[in-house]
Amino acid sequence: MGRVGGLSTAVPDTDLLAASQAGVGWRVANPARVGLDSVPPLLDGVGVVVVRLLGGRRAWEEGLDAVISSGIPTVVLSGEAAPDAELMSLSTVPAGAVTEALAYLREGGSENLANLAGFLRDTLLLTGDAFDPPRSLPTYGVRAGRTITDDDRPVVGIVYYRAHEISGNTAFVDALAEAVEAAGAQPLPVFCGTLRGLDPSSDENAELFALLEKCDVLVTTLLAAGGTVAADASAGGADDAWDAGALASLDIPLIQGLALTSTREQWLESDAAISPLDAATQVAIPEFDGRLITTPF
Secondary structure (H helix, E strand, O other): OOEEEEEEOOOOOHHHHHHHHHOOOEEEEOHHHOOHHHHHHHHOOEEEEEEEEOOOHHHHHHHHHHHHHOOOOEEEEEOOOOOOHHHHOOOOOOHHHHHHHHHHHHHOOHHHHHHHHHHHHHHHHOOOOOOOOOOOOOOEEEOOOOOOOOOOOOEEEEEEEHHHHHHOOOHHHHHHHHHHHHOOOEEEEEEEOOOOOOOOOOHHHHHHHHHHOOOOEEEEOOOOOOOOOHHHHOOOOOOOOOOOOHHHHHOOOEEEEEOOOOOHHHHHHOOOOOOHHHHHHHHHHHHHOOOEEEEEO
16 A cells, blocks of 8 residues: 655645544655755655645745656645646646545545545555545634624634644634733634635625624734735736735725744744745735734744
């Protein structure tokens, strides 16, 4: 039975946590912390590789080239829920397998990651592994134990990725909620998959936006929720090339909380403070949404 390798910068480390918890032999790593000389040892004994990248091919170009040139069947996907045709085209396995892999990863959680490993081994390595299709999980909700009351305290919404909730990577959300309470406000932690391209007026999203409309201010750790081609929003571009998206309809202050991909120790020791990936995804791109950029927490 071939080991499955997973390299992912998606919603940093939630894929990796879920794969590690799946108990089916995933070997995982974050490309942001993998040097080129570390790629061959990672691939040793691996039968299939899944690479998931935020920021496209250029985010890990040399490393991705090394994985593909290894000859090991490779699935290449975006770190976001939406398909990225350019990345998917770099895969060295049939397109149907790539699309199905994205469906497992979009739903997330250790159970889906266990079944993804079985699917890839059975489909690509012909091992005869049993697996179930992707299982749908709640697309949004409120963190357990957190409700708001009808008193006069302001409500501070905290929006974080559903993948964090599913993987149990929620200590940073709880820490921020406790800090909001200590400051005298009411925290409302809400998890969701994405806010990109959502229509606040649609029935499908009505309950989610009903939650967000209770907030007086919103702290979000999600990436940009607006347009899809940031380059077109530069000087001389069309006025609507970058739409601030669904959050703008709330008409409240939007604060970008920087949940970094590095550890606290790495951040403290670094002269640059934040990595190029974090600078792009947590600072530069959210500024196109008009968010207020704050500090890491």
